[in-house]
Amino acid sequence: MTDRRSHLLKTLPPQHFVGLANEVAELEQAGHDIIRLGQGTPDLPTPEPICDALQTALLDVSTHQYGPFRGQTRLKQAVATFYLNEYGVEVDPETEVAILIGSKSGLITLPQCVLEPGDGILLPNPGYPDYISGARLAGAVVRDLVLREENGFLPDYETLDSEGARLMYLNYPSNPTGAVASPAFFDDTVRFAQERDLMVVHDFAYGSIGFDGHVPPSFLQAEGAKEVGIEVYTMSKAFNMSGWRVAFAVGNADIIEAINTYQDHVHVSVFSAIQAAAVAALEAPRTIRDDLARLYEARRDRLIDGLNRAGWAVEPPEGSFFVWAKVPEGDAKSFSRKLLHEAGVAVTPGYFFGSEGDGYVRFGLVSPEPKIDEAVERIRAVVRRLRGGARMIRQAVLEYDHADDALERLDDLIAGRQAHVFHGQNGYGVVRAVYPDIVDYPATAFGGECTDAEVERLKPFDADVLIAIGGGKLVDTAKLVAYQRSVPLIVIPTLASNCAAFTPLSVVYQEDGSYDRYDMFRVVIERVIVDSRVMRRSPYEYFRAGVIDTVAKFYEARYLSGDSSIDAGVNTGLALAEQCGRLVELDLSEHAFKSYSDDVRFAIDHVLAIGGAVGGFGDAGTRVAVGHAVHNALSRFDSTHTFLHGDKVGFGLIVQERMRHSADAPYLEAWLKRFGAPTTLETLGIGPTTSRFSSTPSWWRPSCNSCQHRSIKIF
Incomplete structure (x- = not known):
């Protein structure tokens, strides 16, 4: 075929949109269901x-x-x-x-x-x-x-x-x-x-x-x-x-x-x-245009909220019917093709709009909300794969040190900056015994609970970097202090249990169930220092509880959400948990822990991450966190955050699995028993003789109508 176009026409830029439309059409003809969010044509009829x-x-x-x-x-x-x-x-x-x-x-x-x-x-x-x-x-x-x-x-x-x-x-x-x-x-x-x-x-x-x-x-x-x-x-x-x-x-x-x-x-x-x-x-009347603008705003909010919950932080636009989103990985071309071919969602790669657009994709708000919701669900799976597992841990913290002499590098890391230490009593003593130079830094003892009052008490320090030495509650408190003070944070865990320092999706829950996510915050965790000498000296019971808590939270998240969730924190836990199938096959005995075997090292690297990824944070937060939401909905006890923490989560999980007649219940119970974890009301310590109930609570029995019909609302 002869090209009879004039030289002038040959100077025109390529019509990228034609190529994208053709690619989408070919996929649809091949039987793929494609949600088109790349177009810029209104989807509603003329008034x-x-x-x-x-x-x-x-x-x-x-x-x-x-x-x-x-x-x-x-x-x-x-x-x-x-x-x-x-x-x-x-x-x-x-x-x-x-x-x-x-x-x-x-x-x-x-x-x-x-x-x-x-x-x-x-x-x-x-x-x-x-x-x-x-x-x-x-x-x-x-x-x-x-x-x-x-x-x-x-x-x-x-x-x-x-x-x-x-x-x-x-x-x-x-x-x-x-x-x-x-x-x-x-x-x-x-x-x-x-x-x-x-x-x-x-x-x-x-x-x-x-x-x-x-x-x-x-x-x-x-x-x-x-x-x-x-x-x-x-x-x-x-x-x-x-x-x-x-x-x-x-x-x-x-x-x-x-x-x-x-x-x-x-x-x-x-x-x-x-x-x-x-x-x-x-x-x-102007109402025609105003109503249309409100519709687009509702769609914008739906899309932005969904993407943010999926772990893709996107800024909301103030006008037009487009959302301009910075891609979470790679360039615009590769990421948009990933969404098209892996999620079946068509978006417009930013380079269509010029060289400054590479690194972004454009969403059109010209599809009804059910389509937007479905697109978000599909995108969530792609983002979860991109950000799951150890890779996500590396994104959460700039450096992760797990070694026999990790603390010896602390001075080099501080590099002459003014540092201040927050610490728990027992953990600080262990670190001091292993690394005596820690006493050279001014220090403040943690009060023991992650509360607003404690945050306010700890905030007035004069330093360029904050060092948190302790367990989960202390680290959570330190992160909030670091965020409010806009200073970087170095974390030295002292308990081999769950510790939210490892996840970028830590959340601050409020009493009403609303929450703020740390991936939106300006907190910077420069390094997590896991020193093997400190870990060996931490109580084995905490390690055992952390392993059980991790598996229990994974089961909970799966029960609540299946393979995915509208909450990015749950998705993170699911993605991280996929790496931990080995946990039940490893030798995690007390002897293995004290010798700090490879199995134990593997478990620590993953248990710490998952335990924080799915759980809540703070005394108020624990009562509404995703990891404990099912228990809170089913429990009749006043202080669920006390009874349903650590290895006791496993007991609540058995209740849950039995209620849904799951084949996993016996397997889970046998596994918990290997660790001596509670599997009955009596072994939990809240049986008929110690509970405020005169007999076994009705919610234990699978036939409990109140449990079957109770609405479990997470957010």
Whole structure:
């Protein structure tokens, strides 16, 4: 086949979206179910009053003929009224309004209207890719208008080199980033354009979609804006009219005249009946647009919350119907393909929008909430695989030291910084015996409970780095202190049990069940120092309890969530637990522990991680943490966090497994018995003679109706 395209057409950039659409279509034809979250087309129908206006106009035979070259007067007047009512901006409907066959048509042809070949044009990077097509068709030289996250995805006019540029495109709320602009930014834009003799085009495609109370401002509201530029407004996004192909440009009369002159020679405006429908849209109550914006905001919240719970931290946009997410691993191309082929979720890789977009993907909020929920579930499995296991531990802490002489490197790690030690009494004595130089650092004894009062008591210290020496409660408290003081933390565990220092998904639970996750916090764990000499001296009973607690929590999480969960903490525990199938096969006897065998070392490396990953933290938190939620729901005891901690979790687990008639119950019971862990009310120490109940509690029996019908609500 002969390529008969002109040289000009061959200069156009590749249409990446066509390739992505074809790849998705091929997968669907092969029988794969693909959820499309990469598209940017509204999924809802056009509001009924607008459709009614079109039907009425179709019956008017005058609309079947050529209309005015430059658009129907009534539509241009409606545009002028719309801008006056919405933004307080006065525009002349005859000289400052151009009717467009869709905003894309206007944005792509505009450079040909006002530029000469070789002129420079500043285009957003990342930005709508078809802007580049318009520049190439005009023979213009593209200059990057770099938009970066640290600057709110706004251009930095102080450092921007605009030499040779005559035209600049802006787009807020932004596609793809969802960033918004302020009136002050547009004031700066006008000044910049005046100083550099630049024309400005503001693509206001998402002008009706602002979140969290934000109302996107119009560029034309800035004083002097009409002297330097125009704004392009589409009916597609505000009124679900993407297939109707109608938009308008407003602003500088000279630029508007250039657009109209070009269109005079290319086509005869928009079909008149569609123009009549556009009038109805612009004159419709604002509630149509507001309701649509609220819908997109609800979808945004659903997606963001789901991704964050999956362990993928994503910032919520303030406008548009897109979410711009930094990929958790690799580049945009590889990660988007992973989502497509492993999760069946199509998203748009950020490099489609320019070199500054690599490292991001774009989600479209143009699918109903059930589809978004399903997509999140699929994505969660991918993220869990990426961040599971020991790899996730390495991400949680910058360095992990497990060696016979790990403490000997502490001074080098401190490197002359001022350090302060938080410690428990027993553990501090063990560390001091192994590493006497620890006494050179000022120290504060831990009160024993992770409470707000204890955090406040420990906060007033003067140091550049905090060292936590002790068990789980102390480490949890130290992490919260380090977070609030914005200092790094070094953890020296002294108990071979569960210790949340190893997981980035530690959580602070509140009494009402709400929580904050540490992966959102600014806490930095520089190093976890696991010194074998300290571990050998810790009580074997704690180690045994930690192993049992770990397995019990895994069973609990699996029972609550199956293979995945809406909670990233549970997913972390599930992923980490997959590595620990060996635990029940290892020699974890007291003799093996004291000799610190390879089996014990393996168990410590994994038990510490999993124990913290699934559990809660703090005295209030323990009562509502995921790892204990089933017990809290079933138990009639007043202090479940006391009775259901450590190896006692196994007992509650047997109750649970028996209630669901699980074949795992006998296997689990036999395994617990190997360690001498409680498997009955009596061996638990809360049997009929010691319990406040006069007989065995009814919730023990599998036939208990109250247990079967009780609602177990985790969050």
